[in-house]
Amino acid sequence: MIRITIIGLGLIGSSLGMALRNADPKESALGAVEIIGYDRDPAVTRESRGRLAIDRPARSLAEAIDGTDIIVLATPVQTIRAVMQDLVPLLAEGMVVTDVASTKLLVGQWAAELLPSQVDFIGGHPMAGREQSGPKAAKPDLFKDAIYCLTAGPRTRAVAIDAVDALVRTVGAKPYYIEAAEHDAYVAGISHLPLLLSSTLVSVTGASSGWKELAALASTGFRDVSRLASGDPQMQSDILMTNPHGLTRWIDAYIAELSTMRAAIEQGRADEVGAMLQRAKQTRDEWLAARPGLRPGEADFEQPVQIDRPSLLGLRLPRNNDKPRT
Amino acid sequence: MIRITIIGLGLIGSSLGMALRNADPKESALGAVEIIGYDRDPAVTRESRGRLAIDRPARSLAEAIDGTDIIVLATPVQTIRAVMQDLVPLLAEGMVVTDVASTKLLVGQWAAELLPSQVDFIGGHPMAGREQSGPKAAKPDLFKDAIYCLTAGPRTRAVAIDAVDALVRTVGAKPYYIEAAEHDAYVAGISHLPLLLSSTLVSVTGASSGWKELAALASTGFRDVSRLASGDPQMQSDILMTNPHGLTRWIDAYIAELSTMRAAIEQGRADEVGAMLQRAKQTRDEWLAARPGLRPGEADFEQPVQIDRPSLLGLRLPRNNDKPRT
Numbered sequence: 001m002i003r004i005t006i007i008g009l010g011l012i013g014s015s016l017g018m019a020l021r022n023a024d025p026k027e028s029a030l031g032a033v034e035i036i037g038y039d040r041d042p043a044v045t046r047e048s049r050g051r052l053a054i055d056r057p058a059r060s061l062a063e064a065i066d067g068t069d070i071i072v073l074a075t076p077v078q079t080i081r082a083v084m085q086d087l088v089p090l091l092a093e094g095m096v097v098t099d100v101a102s103t104k105l106l107v108g109q110w111a112a113e114l115l116p117s118q119v120d121f122i123g124g125h126p127m128a129g130r131e132q133s134g135p136k137a138a139k140p141d142l143f144k145d146a147i148y149c150l151t152a153g154p155r156t157r158a159v160a161i162d163a164v165d166a167l168v169r170t171v172g173a174k175p176y177y178i179e180a181a182e183h184d185a186y187v188a189g190i191s192h193l194p195l196l197l198s199s200t201l202v203s204v205t206g207a208s209s210g211w212k213e214l215a216a217l218a219s220t221g222f223r224d225v226s227r228l229a230s231g232d233p234q235m236q237s238d239i240l241m242t243n244p245h246g247l248t249r250w251i252d253a254y255i256a257e258l259s260t261m262r263a264a265i266e267q268g269r270a271d272e273v274g275a276m277l278q279r280a281k282q283t284r285d286e287w288l289a290a291r292p293g294l295r296p297g298e299a300d301f302e303q304p305v306q307i308d309r310p311s312l313l314g315l316r317l318p319r320n321n322d323k324p325r326t
Numbered sequence: 327m328i329r330i331t332i333i334g335l336g337l338i339g340s341s342l343g344m345a346l347r348n349a350d351p352k353e354s355a356l357g358a359v360e361i362i363g364y365d366r367d368p369a370v371t372r373e374s375r376g377r378l379a380i381d382r383p384a385r386s387l388a389e390a391i392d393g394t395d396i397i398v399l400a401t402p403v404q405t406i407r408a409v410m411q412d413l414v415p416l417l418a419e420g421m422v423v424t425d426v427a428s429t430k431l432l433v434g435q436w437a438a439e440l441l442p443s444q445v446d447f448i449g450g451h452p453m454a455g456r457e458q459s460g461p462k463a464a465k466p467d468l469f470k471d472a473i474y475c476l477t478a479g480p481r482t483r484a485v486a487i488d489a490v491d492a493l494v495r496t497v498g499a500k501p502y503y504i505e506a507a508e509h510d511a512y513v514a515g516i517s518h519l520p521l522l523l524s525s526t527l528v529s530v531t532g533a534s535s536g537w538k539e540l541a542a543l544a545s546t547g548f549r550d551v552s553r554l555a556s557g558d559p560q561m562q563s564d565i566l567m568t569n570p571h572g573l574t575r576w577i578d579a580y581i582a583e584l585s586t587m588r589a590a591i592e593q594g595r596a597d598e599v600g601a602m603l604q605r606a607k608q609t610r611d612e613w614l615a616a617r618p619g620l621r622p623g624e625a626d627f628e629q630p631v632q633i634d635r636p637s638l639l640g641l642r643l644p645r646n647n648d649k650p651r652t
Contacts, residue, residue, distance in 0.1 A: 127545040147543055176542070189531045190544040194551040196587060197523055199606040204576070204583050205515045206609035215613050216502070217473060218516040219453045225520040227550045229610045233603035241596045250530070251588045255581055257530050261522060262577045270567045277559035280525040283532035284555045287541050 002033045004167070005068040007061070007083060009039040009048035011130060012100045013074030014138035017053035019171035022140045029166035038064035048135040062090050070163055072124075073099040077238045080107055084114045093118040096160040098167075100124055102187060103242040104151045104180040112153070120160030123151035123180060125187070126173055133232040141172065148173035149187075151180040188246030193254065195236055196247070198228035328356045330493070331394040333387070333409060335365040335374035337456060338426045339400030340464035343379035345497035348466045355492035364390035374461040388416050396489055398450075399425040404564045406433055410440045419444040422486040424493075426450055428513060429568040430477045430506040438479070446486030449477035449506060451513070452499055459558040467498065474499035475513075477506040514572030519580065521562055522573070524554035 004020060006013045017035045025032040037054030038061060039045045045057045058064035065071055065087065073080050080099055087097075097119055101107050104123040111121035128146035130137050148168040152161050168175045178186075201222075205214050228236075240247060257276075264272040330346060332339045343361045351358040363380030364387060365371045371383045384390035391397055391413065399406050406425060413423075423445055427433050430449040437447035454472035456463050474494040478487050494501045504512075527548075531540050554562075566573060583602075590598040 127543055129545075129547070146545070149543070178539075182536075182539070186536060186540050186543050189534065189536075190540050190548045193531075194527060194547050196584070197527060198551050199603050200580065200583050200587060201520060201523060202606035202610045203602050204579050205519075206606065208515065210508075210512060210515075211609075213504075213508070214512050214516045215616070217453055217475070217512050218613065219472070220455070221520050221554055222516045223614070224550050224553045225524050226606075226610050228547055229603075229606040230614070231607070233600055233607050236603050237596055237600040240591055240599055241594065244591050244594070248588055248592050251584060251591075253530050254526065255584060255588075257526050258522070258577060258581060261526060262574055262581075265566055265570050265577075266574050268567065268570070270563055273566055274559055274563040276529050277525050277555075277562050280528040280532065280555040281557070281559050283537075284528045284552050287544065288549070288556070290541070 002030045002070070002163075003036065003068045004030075004033055004070045004072065005036045005038065005058075005064045006054065006072045006074055007038050007064060008073065008075035008079075009037050009044050009053065009135055010074065010076075011133045011135070011137050011142075012126065013037070013039075013072070014048045014051060014053035014135040015140065015142040016072060016074065016100070016171060017048065018051070018138055018140035019143055020167070021052065021055065023170045028170040030163075030170050033170075036064050036068060044135060048138070051135055051138060053135060053138055061086055065090055065095070067092075068095060070167060071095060071097045072167075073097065073101075076235055077101040077103060077107065077242050081110045081114070084110055088114060088116065091116060091119050095119045096163045097121045098124045098164050100126060101242075102191065102239050103246075104149070104183045106242050108151060108153070108180045120156050121153075122156060122160060122164045123149075123183075124164060124168070125149040125151075125183065126168075126171075127187075127191075128173070129231075131227065131230050133235065143168075144172040146173045147176045149176050149178050149183050151178060151183060184243050184246040185249070188243055189250045192239055192243055192247050193250045195228045195231070196240060196251070197254070198226050199236070202226045202229040328359045328396070328489075329362065329394045330356075330359055330396045330398065331362045331364065331384075331390045332380065332398045332400055333364050333390060334399065334401035334405075335363050335370050335379065335461055336400065336402075337459045337461070337463045337468075338452065339363070339365075339398070340374045340377060340379035340461040341466065341468040342398060342400065342426070342497060343374065344377070344464055344466035345469055346493070347378065347381065349496045354496040356489075356496050359496075362390050362394060370461060374464070377461055377464060379461060379464055387412055391416055391418075391421070393418075394421060396493060397421060397423045398493075399423065399427075402561060402564050403427040403429060403433065403568050407436045407440070410436055414440060414442065417442060417445050421445045422489050423447045424450045424490050426452055427568075428517065428565050429572075430475070430509045432568050434477060434479070434506045446483050447479075448482060448486060448490045449475075449509075450490065450494070451475040451477075451509065452494075452497075453513075453517075454499070457553070457556050459561065469494075470498040472499045473502045475502050475504050475509050477504060477509060510569050510572040511575070514569055515576045518565055518569055518573050519576045521554045521557070522566060522577070523580070524552050525562070528552045528555040 006017050020033050020035055035054045036056055036058050037048055038058045048054055049057050075083055099107050102125055108123050115121055126143050126146055126148045128142050165175050332343050346359050346361055361380045362382055362384050363374055364384045374380055375383050401409055425433050428451055434449050441447050452469050452472055452474045454468050491501050
């Protein structure tokens with residue numbers, strides 16, 4: 001029996017709990033699991049439990065991680081540092097800590113600074129989400145076929161990586177090993193930049209004196225490009241503020257390209273505008289064609305692993321060079 | 327029997343034909359209709375006819391408009407001027423000409439310059455579309471509950487407005503009377519700007535040396551914000567190039583707001599970023615709540631009309647202060 005503690009029972013935390021509890025122990029490399037849930041808001045804990053996302057709630061951090069094997073930090077990114085500080089005196093040797101935040105460099109630095117050497121930290125970031133937040137929006141198949149980024153340091157023990165790798169596979173996601181700095185630069189471009197662009201579109205049009213008329217004419221195009229603006233502002237702000245270096249580089253590149261297009265439009269250079277649109281269409285169509293179900297091409301990007309090891313959890317865990325289950 | 331000629335049998339032209347042919351003559355203010363279709367590409371004409379979008383194809387413009395009542399110009403915007411020139415010697419007194427282009431100022435200027443005074447021109451722009459183009463993508467319910475902008479000049483005869491108004495209602499759309507300049511400024515913000523932002527996102531990320539990895543990590547957020555980049559580049563280029571004045575103003579406002587956010591992110595001003603995200607969420611959520619089916623709040627924006635007139639078409643046409651059909 002593997003014990004897993006989820007701290008923070010919002011959309012991601014509760015969805016993880018559901019997915020882990022729904023998994024067939026005979027199919028999962030984790031085997032049978034017990035999910036302990038903790039949230040500083042008792043109402044959230046109650047709702048998460050009511051939706052069967054956890055086996056049992058804990059009333060304190062100490063109770064939550066007592067005798068646990070894996071700790072998943074699923075709180076907003078801005079509170080992760082404080083939670084780590086609170087955990088330090090409570091952690092036991094061999095415990096594995098992971099998180100689900102969308103920025104990995106900062107979280108990795110906090111872990112290196114705060115966590116004792118007898119526990120292992122592996123950063124995690126599932127590339128899945130919904131507009132809605134909280135345990136109400138949680139669903140067990142949120143991670144199905146999603147890429148799940150994992151950042152492990154050079155001193156991270158193999159058994160800890162195995163444990164988190166197994167957790168990721170058990171919820172239906174695909175482990176994707178990546179360096180923290182690289183992760184932050186990449187997700188800034190394909191996740192944080194789109195989020196900022198989407199909200200900025202609504203901000204600019206909504207601030208217009210003609211907004212009432214604009215709103216009447218806005219249709220599916222506006223709806224799609226502005227979709228991310230309906231996400232949770234607190235969570236989005238946290239994401240944008242914890243990845244300034246990755247993000248500002250992309251904003252600069254974006255403004256430069258938009259300015260180039262502006263000049264071409266103003267000066268009537270239709271060929272230049274047409275060429276950009278043509279390139280963009282081709283890039284996107286190829287991207288979309290490469291993944292059934294609109295998920296990134298998982299198969300292409302799994303990294304080979306040298307050795308299979310029996311794990312401390314007493315199981316031979318599948319690694320990311322194994323064939324995906326069918 | 328009202329005869330309607332559709333010139334240009336792509337997505338919009340063929341969908342209009344289907345919607346008109348599918349309408350119940352007893353319910354429609356147009357009564358029974360005959361749809362004549364013309365496209366300079368015979369293969370497109372054949373496909374449009376094969377999909378039952380038209381009653382009969384014409385082999386020339388002259389044949390297409392012989393004895394017709396309403397001419398719908400549904401060609402790409404860049405070719406409308408040339409088609410108008412070709413039509414001039416063929417037009418008969420009392421014919422009504424309308425178009426479906428997404429920019430109205432330029433098309434209105436062409437009409438004023440070229441068309442003889444014994445025909446009436448009313449600009450039209452249905453706020454509906456699809457990513458795909460051509461008669462293959464056409465569908466009879468494309469305009470259902472969509473806003474359909476109409477721009478009439480001060481000298482446009484009431485009977486002509488009545489005819490196009492009836493056509494718009496017959497295809498299931500809602501007439502929305504607006505000045506051409508105003509239309510262009512508004513749609514630049516809620517339609518052309520989103521289109522440009524979407525393609526620019528793909529252009530910037532796709533040009534990155536890390537695109538292969540970015541592509542692997544990109545998920546639903548990237549998919550949604552980039553959706554418009556998969557549209558027809560030629561059509562999109564036409565749209566952007568024929569509305570430079572409306573669009574550049576919005577691009578400037580957008581870059582200014584994005585630069586403000588960039589500075590706030592770099593300087594760690596989380597409150598400012600959070601406030602923008604909060605405002606954008608509220609604006610979008612209210613916008614979305616105001617329209618069932620993600621269509622703009624039609625009911626609020628219909629304009630009252632003073633007089634009901636019997637029309638030259640022999641019917642009392644419903645005007646835009648009538649209750650919508652239920």
